[in-house]
Amino acid sequence: MTIELVDVNITSPGRNFVTLKITTSDGITGLGDATLNGRELAVASYLADHVASMLIGRDEDRIEDTWQYLYRGPYWRRGPVTMAAIAAVDMALWDIKAKKAGMPLYQLLGGASREGVRVYAHASGTDYAALKNAITGYEELGYTAVRVQTGVPGLGQIYGVSNAGPGVRYDYEPAKRSGDRPSEERWDTRNYLNHMPGIFSQIREDFGTDLRILHDGHHRMTPIEAARFAKDIEPYDLFWLEDCTPGEDQTALRLVRQHSTTPLAIGEVFNSVYDYQTLITERLIDYVRSAVTHTGGITAMKKLLDFAAIYGIKSGIHGPTDISPVGMAAALHLDLAIHNFGIQEYMPHNEQTLEVFQTSFTFDKGFLHPGENPGLGVELDEDAAAGYDYTKAYLPVNRLLDGTVHDW
Numbered sequence: 001m002t003i004e005l006v007d008v009n010i011t012s013p014g015r016n017f018v019t020l021k022i023t024t025s026d027g028i029t030g031l032g033d034a035t036l037n038g039r040e041l042a043v044a045s046y047l048a049d050h051v052a053s054m055l056i057g058r059d060e061d062r063i064e065d066t067w068q069y070l071y072r073g074p075y076w077r078r079g080p081v082t083m084a085a086i087a088a089v090d091m092a093l094w095d096i097k098a099k100k101a102g103m104p105l106y107q108l109l110g111g112a113s114r115e116g117v118r119v120y121a122h123a124s125g126t127d128y129a130a131l132k133n134a135i136t137g138y139e140e141l142g143y144t145a146v147r148v149q150t151g152v153p154g155l156g157q158i159y160g161v162s163n164a165g166p167g168v169r170y171d172y173e174p175a176k177r178s179g180d181r182p183s184e185e186r187w188d189t190r191n192y193l194n195h196m197p198g199i200f201s202q203i204r205e206d207f208g209t210d211l212r213i214l215h216d217g218h219h220r221m222t223p224i225e226a227a228r229f230a231k232d233i234e235p236y237d238l239f240w241l242e243d244c245t246p247g248e249d250q251t252a253l254r255l256v257r258q259h260s261t262t263p264l265a266i267g268e269v270f271n272s273v274y275d276y277q278t279l280i281t282e283r284l285i286d287y288v289r290s291a292v293t294h295t296g297g298i299t300a301m302k303k304l305l306d307f308a309a310i311y312g313i314k315s316g317i318h319g320p321t322d323i324s325p326v327g328m329a330a331a332l333h334l335d336l337a338i339h340n341f342g343i344q345e346y347m348p349h350n351e352q353t354l355e356v357f358q359t360s361f362t363f364d365k366g367f368l369h370p371g372e373n374p375g376l377g378v379e380l381d382e383d384a385a386a387g388y389d390y391t392k393a394y395l396p397v398n399r400l401l402d403g404t405v406h407d408w
Contacts, residue, residue: 001025003060006052008034008044011385013352015175016040016393017324019380020047020088022096024060030095031380032088033293033327036080037175038182038395046085050074055089063093067299083271083296090297091330091376099375105330106370109302109337116367117335119346120145120214120239122320124161127151128202135207142365145212145239145343150199152192157185159218159398159408175322175393182394185408188401189221193229200236212239212343219243219269219407220398223252230260239343240265240287240316246407247275253284265289265316272296273304280311287316287342293327294318298334305338314342321347325357329378332361332370344368356385 005023010016018034034043051070058066070086071077098105106112121138123146125131131150138146149160159174196215203213215238221229226244233241242265245252253264265287270276271294279285288308292301305315315338317331328346335344346368349357358379360371371377398408 001060003055003058006047006055008048008052009380009382009385010040010044010390011356011388012391013356013385013388014350015321015353016390017353017356018044018047018088019324019326019385020092021380022055022060022089022092024096028060028096028099030060030092030099031326031376031378032091032095032297033324033330034084034088035293035322035324035327036084037322038393039081040390042081043084043088046081047088051085051089060093060096063090063097063299066090066093067296071296078272078274080269080271080294083300084294087293087295087297087300087327090299091292091326094298094330095375102374104370104372104374105298105333105376106336109298109333112336113339114336114341116364116369117332117341117344118145118366119143119344119363119368120147120212122147122149122160122347124149125151126161128199131199132203132206135203135211139207139211144210144366145214147214147216147242147345148199148203149216150196152188152195154191155186155188158187159185159396160216174395180392183396185396185398186401187220187398187406189225192220193225193232196229197232197236200233200238204236209237213237214239214242214265214343216242217244219246221245223249223255226252227256227259230256230262230264234260234262238262242266242289243268250275250278250284253279254282257284263287268318270295273300273307276304276308280308280313283311283313285313287314289316289318291318291323291327292330292334293323298330301334302338305334305340309338309340312340314340315344316342317344319345319347321349321353325349325353325359326376326378326380329359329361329370329376332368333376335368336370352388356381356388
């Protein structure tokens with residue numbers, strides 16, 4: 001049996017998704033997530049114009065060989081577009097293989113290592129009252145871990161904070177459908193550094209020590225600022241501080257580590273094991289934050305997490321709503337199977353998205369399970385997908401108060 005058809009589906013049920021569908025000569029289909037937020041069409045073109053024809057006639061069972069063929073063969077390696085395209089092919093082939101075996105994918109990865117996958121929610125508010133309300137709501141839904149983001153005095157809209165008002169629904173979508181230009185936000189690190197420790201103090205006072213608190217710095221601090229911040233928040237026992245500095249300079253984390261025992265997570269913008277090499281071998285982080293979708297798929301992510309396990313580093317796979325339900329399912333199967341699981345990011349998709357992508361995973365008291373359907377457990381309704389046309393959307397640009405372009 002061989003690969004007979006390769007199709008790229010672009011749909012936008014509230015936000016844009018790129019899905020690869022591979023069909024074998026005996027009619028078995030597999031799905032892969034190729035969504036790259038704000039640059040979706042680049043990956044769609046890479047797949048449709050350069051990869052699809054290379055796959056026709058190949059043996060769908062040769063997953064490792066196909067991965068190496070797509071990574072080493074083109075000469076130009078790595079990068080988010082290439083690795084998202086490879087990830088989509090890889091997910092689709094694993095989906096097919098597990099369907100042929102009549103098993104959920106996690107069984108082919110060694111079987112379950114746990115009963116369910118602990119997830120964290122996104123709680124935010126423009127002020128502490130709204131944030132407290134959101135955290136309370138998530139606890140009532142059974143969550144035991146929340147990522148907290150809040151407004152900073154003197155700033156307007158900033159990353160991760162919903163303007164929808166009090167409530168538990170996290171409906172902040174940073175990719176703005178704003179025509180041909182991204183929106184712009186303002187930032188002041190000094191205000192942020194002085195404001196956030198008090199927020200964590202208040203959360204601990206109101207919610208106690210059992211709640212797992214996570215926070216995302218979103219690459220906005222210099223190494224010395226991140227070292228100060230990580231040290232300042234030590235008394236509040238964060239589960240992790242994420243992306244405290246820009247990810248490109250792996251050695252920057254040495255300075256943070258020297259000054260603080262706050263656990264560190266990084267890797268949301270990484271797309272290969274080489275981005276982690278120093279961070280892992282020097283134990284400069286505690287959690288790997290890459291998405292299966294952006295890091296070469298299940299084959300590559302499994303190898304990366306096995307490498308991290310040697311150094312006592314756990315998983316914290318990226319999983320916001322710019323990862324499609326297909327990519328989320330791939331993450332959940334890995335989460336369930338690997339030994340060094342840490343926690344899984346989880347933002348429920350909207351009703352329109354779940355109309356297009358029918359999923360088998362379930363949520364119960366703060367834990368997800370990928371389900372027992374063969375394969376990834378996600379099916380694409382192509383007729384429903386056709387009802388949602390692609391709409392150009394950009395992530396914001398960030399500037400300091402004096403107008404200097406800053407990390408977003």
